[in-house]
Amino acid sequence: MQTSGTSGALRIERLVKEYRAGTPVLRSIDLTIASTGLTSIIGPSGTGKSTLIRCINRLVTPTSGRILMRLAGEEVDMVQLHGRALRRARRHIGMVFQEYNLVERLTVMENLLTGRLGYLSAWRAWRRKFEPEDIAHAHQLLAVVGLSQFANQRADALSGGQRQRVGIARALMQQPSVLLADEPTSSLDPKTSVEIIQLLRDQGVQRNIPVMVNIHDVELARRYSDRIVGMTGGHVVYDGPPAGLTEEHLHTIYGGKAWME
Incomplete structure (x- = not known):
C-alpha cells in the first residue's frame, strides 16, 4: 500500500495490539x-515496549492502526503487507535481538551473510551463494564492530558482547532504512552496554538512518538518546528530549519512587 504526505522515516498511527480480545497491550x-x-523506549516490564518494536517489523501482527514507513524510497503501511510484499519490506528493517538470535554452529562471517539472504533468489539462498561484494561488505562491517579477527570463529565461542556486535553487523548487512533493537543490553555488563548503545547510535548517524531501542537502563538512555519515549500501561506518557525527562515523569512511568531508592 503506497501512501504520501507523511513526514519522517516512520509514522505510527493509532496502533493497538491485543493478544487477548479486550485486553490491549498497546493502546492507540x-x-x-x-x-x-x-x-x-523506556518503561516497566509488560508495558508493551517489545511489542511496539516487534509490531514495526511485523514479528507481531498489530490488531489495528497503521505503521507507515519509508523503505527504499517508497512509503508503505507495514500493517497491510503480507507474503512476498512483507518479506521485501523486512529486508530494509534491521533488527537486533536481546538474545542475539545467531546461528550458533555457523561462523561469525556466515552469520553476517545471513543478513543478505532476503536479497537472494531462493536457489542462491539455499546454496549460500553470496556475491563477492557482499562478502567484502561483511569484512568491512566486522572491522566496524571490532571483530575482524573473529571472522572464522563459531558464534557459540563468543562472549555476550561479541555476539551482540555480530547481531548489529548482521542487521547492518541488510543496508537497512531503519534499525530496531529489542533490549540489546539486558544481558550485558555495564561497560559493554555502553559500548553497544554507542555503536548503535554511531552507526545510525554514519548511515543516516533512525535507530529505535527498547531499553531498561534509564541513565544509559539519557546519556545516548536524541529522544526518549516513556511508556506505561500500553500508553506513551513521555515523548521528548532526555533533558526534559524529570523525576516526576519517571514516577509516572514506573509507578512511584521505590524503584529509584
Missing part, C-alpha cells in the same frame, strides 16, 4: 520517528 500509540537519531 501515535509516534513519528525522524529520519535520523536514536530513540530510546
